[in-house]
Amino acid sequence: MLGGTAEARALAAGLLERGVFVVSSLAGRVANPKLPAGEVRIGGFGGPDGLAAWLTGHDVAAVVDATHPFAERIGASAAAATRTAGVPLLRLQRPGWRQGPGDDWHWVDSLDEAATLVEGLGERVFLTSGRQGLSAFARCTRQWFLARCVDPPAPPLPPKIEILLDRGPYHVAGESALIRDHRIDVLVTKDSGGTMTTAKLVAARECGIPVVVVRRPRRPDTPTVEDVPSALEWVSAMLGA
Known part of the structure; x- marks a missing residue:
């Protein structure tokens, strides 16, 4: 296995x-x-x-x-x-996850594409794409990032970033509070599928913020x-x- x-x-x-x-x-x-x-x-x-x-x-x-x-x-x-x-x-x-009514999803093929797209979508970004992909956003010098990872990431990283070490499963109430408390205006994620982390997608919909979703390879x-x-x-x- x-x-x-x-x-x-x-x-x-x-x-x-x-x-x-x-x-x-x-x-x-x-x-x-x-x-x-x-x-x-x-x-x-x-x-x-x-x-x-x-x-x-x-x-x-x-x-x-x-x-x-x-x-x-x-x-x-x-x-x-x-x-x-x-x-x-x-x-x-x-x-994989499926977009539903009220969702504002933007599909991309890579984290590099996601980094380009967020520059026009928001100023405060919630990154949930894993620690190994954070280097793709190092060139984003204007946005502020909240990056959630299981383990601490290695550089290069965006210059304006806060690291949140945590592991799922997550719940809608907690994800919504995280979005509100950090004034998040765009979410970035991979199409991981499953139920352990879907709460962030529901929270993004309820908070009215766009989601950048990286397609599966x-x-x-x-x-x-x-x-x-x-x-x-x-x-x-x-x-x-």
């Missing part, structure tokens, strides 16, 4: 209940990650060849890529490595399901469990 998401943790627990041995691999980019049940491996594999060798050496019967929708590199490595090793691969990916053409029960059934069918 290539994990790090709530769906990966739920799938690991479900498979263990069925008597399936699971090794969950985490990238190690978060200092104190939420660990799934079962065996856990932290760190990279050394690219597709290293992952293929690991799969073969550990007699792996099936792989589930349940990484974050924006974990583009590991998704490509998983597709290449499983082809080399001859191991079936499933992608477990939560559905393209992933390899892999069999894909959108929920944990479907992934459970796929693994069970593969293993005869």
Whole structure:
């Protein structure tokens, strides 16, 4: 299991209940990650060849890529490595968010595009795109940023920035208060999907502020399901469990 998401943790627990041995691999980019049940491996594999060798050496019967929708590199490595090793691969990916009535969303293809767009949308920006993408906004010298991350970010950063270290799930009342208290007039996020962080989108709608949403990157053409029960059934069918 290539994990790090709530769906990966739920799938690991479900498979263990069925008597399936699971090794969950985490990238190690978060200092104190939420660990799934079962065996856990932290760190990279050394690219597709290293992952293929690991799969073969550990007699792996099936792989589930349940990484974050924006974990583009590991998704490509998983597709290449499983082809080399001859191991079936499933992608477990939560559905993306959908714009609803009253939402003022502006879709972009990258954080660089988001940085360009916010310069014309607002003066006080709530950044919820993760610490690794903050450098894209370093050139924004006029706006003030509130950046929420799990771990402290490294420079370069925008010159006017406040870092808020926090981890979801979040609630609408708290997100609305955060927007009001910091006088936020534009929100920037990635289309991560799921329910843990949707409260900020509801709060933005209720507060009447625009949202810049970064589209998901393209992933390899892999069999894909959108929920944990479907992934459970796929693994069970593969293993005869």
